[in-house]
Amino acid sequence: MSILAALTTSRAFLIGIGVGIGVLVAFAAVAAGIRRPRRGPELDIPRAMQPGPADPDLERPVLERLIAWGAVFVVFMAIWIPVVWYNEPTTNLNDTKSEMALSVERGHQTTLPGTLANPLGFNCARCHGQTLGGGQNVFNGNIVAVPNLQTVCGGPAYGHAQIHGIQDIVATISEGRSGSDMPSWSVRFAGAMDDQQIQDLVNYILSIQKEPKDKNLCINPPKAG
Ligand code: HEC
Incomplete structure (x- = not known):
């Protein structure tokens, strides 16, 4: 403020x-x-001839x-x-x-779902839940749990075994996860989003993190070595 x-x-x-x-x-x-002021001498002489x-x-x-x-x-x-x-x-x-x-x-x-009013929508909420707080989906006939993205930056300690930093989130969204129903979203792989759209998603996910700041591997990456 x-x-x-x-x-x-x-x-x-x-x-x-x-x-x-x-x-x-x-x-x-x-x-x-x-x-x-002009010093016009003889006013009776036509202007052009003065x-x-x-x-x-x-x-x-x-x-x-x-x-x-x-x-x-x-x-x-x-x-x-x-x-x-x-x-x-x-x-x-x-x-x-x-x-x-x-x-x-x-x-x-x-x-959010793609609608006339929201042409940007790709509906991550369909699987990850209303506020991306985790959900369920049917995959190969089985009901599977879909991760809560509000703690995804917490990494393995918060149930996200494959996430060790922001680069893993970018990679997962871009490439998808083979063997699961998480699809690829980036045009670099099998999806339809450009880099800006992926970046926007990552910025949004960063903005909704619930784990404490010191446990957030996205903004506090572990030191090398
Ligand atoms: C069809 C269902 C589905 C949709 C739609 C979907 N996801 Fe996923 N997503 C999954 C599943 C299932 C996983 C867990 C994959 C696994 O088992 O490793 C996952 C994993 C992830 C992860 C990694 C989380 C972790 O704990 O490792 C991120 C990040 C993610 N999704 C982001 C998104 C974003 C952003 C969108 C929207 C553009 C999206 N997902 C749409 C099903 C979905």
């Missing part, structure tokens, strides 16, 4: 600076656009205007670039968080 508040403040700060700079640029543009302005009159205002615009843009960049740079880590963190939330949401929809 405090991070969210901080983000809003920094965003408001950025918008404030942006508006300020916009007003400055608008003022500078108006000031540069105000014409110097003597033209001297070279210095033509060149100096143009030069001054260019220099003024140059200064405006240099000041703009000198403020803008550090502000963007300073906010970049927060922006990236924010982006990653919202991408992750969207991925988890898509993963959730993938586990």
Whole structure:
């Protein structure tokens, strides 16, 4: 919550600076656009036949205007670039968080039945249970127990003998388990999902883990050796 508040403040700060700079640029543009009064000598001579302005009159205002615009843009960049740079880590963190939330949401929809309202659905829930909390299925005429995915990151200690880390979950979803009714889901094997869909599923499964954090082999992989 405090991070969210901080983000809003920094965003408001950025918008404030942006508006300020916009007003400055608008003022500078108006000031540069105000014409110097023309010194038109004899008004009864048709405009097209009056003597033209001297070279210095033509060149100096143009030069001054260019220099003024140059200064405006240099000041703009000198403020803008550090502000963007300073906010970049927060922006990236924010982006990653919202991408992750969207991925988890898509993963959730993938586990639900596919319907008109939920075209992403592949119905993992049919075997793994409503909230992926474990279920039953009929396989080769026998009723088989289907694992609870809310503890799958717990590994062997939580009844998932073949899971020792997140890579085993990715592999199981992608390849399926031969000799069981867990099908392959990835287009790399015999399924229909792309890597993003598998990633979304894994992110969702990570988000629903019930075992304590220190028993979670997905986020606390055992040290090598
Ligand atoms: C047709 C039934 C069925 C469907 C549909 C199904 N699974 Fe499975 N799944 C199983 C069975 C049965 C197992 C256990 C396999 C075994 O005996 O090793 C399993 C195992 C798993 C495992 C490994 C769990 C462990 O304890 O080793 C994961 C992860 C998994 N499924 C994810 C999914 C996801 C994600 C989906 C949806 C895209 C899905 N499953 C759809 C039947 C199913």
